[in-house]
Amino acid sequence: MAERQVTVEAEVGLHARPAATFVQTATKAPLDVTVAKGGGQPVNAKSILAVLSLDVRQGDTVVIKAEGEGADEILDQLALIASAP
């Protein structure tokens, strides 16, 4: 299981534009991807409802996980989106 831990820098947190872009990117991956806030329960990174409900704010840390072929590539992309200011 590969993972990335990043701090969310966007002022709005993982909402609106960053959340939509994050979920769109995760959805394109042919493998399961989860995201968790801090040490919390991981949720499906392909669900906009799940990601919005996580309520990730600016300065929060998220842990993104995926397993399988191409996991590192997708995690790198998602980490970039989640940490973008």
Added chain:
Amino acid sequence: MTTVLAPVAGAAVGLRAVPDPVFSEGLVGPGAAIEPAREPGEAVSPITGKIVKLHPHAFVVVGDDGRGVLVHLGIDTVQLKGAGFELLVSEGDRVSAGQPVVVWNPLEIEAGGRSPVCPVVALDAAEGSVTTLAQGAVRAGDDLFLWA
């Protein structure tokens, strides 16, 4: 099958009319938008369910079937940090379709240089699963779209 109600009074328009590509390009999901009447008013819940996320400028209601609907009051209104919005319910509350959730004033939003248009989005909905039920004038609580 979910009937999603208009959260505010005004004119029902397509999401394409929303001046924010996140909504107009359907990145958040399919749905509709309302160009709100320019008068102070209440935003009501579009479906019966639980308020899982409540911000002053936006909220998400999840029905018993697990389907979530996002109501966003105006564009870039997160920047207002709650000014001009009065919350009538709390996060975690159960609400009925048509129950008032937030008091707001589209006139103030517009006076601040922002669009008060309200995207109403079916979250995680499959493409093509939403059918528009209203175009043009709607009252808060009128049928807006059908989510198959």
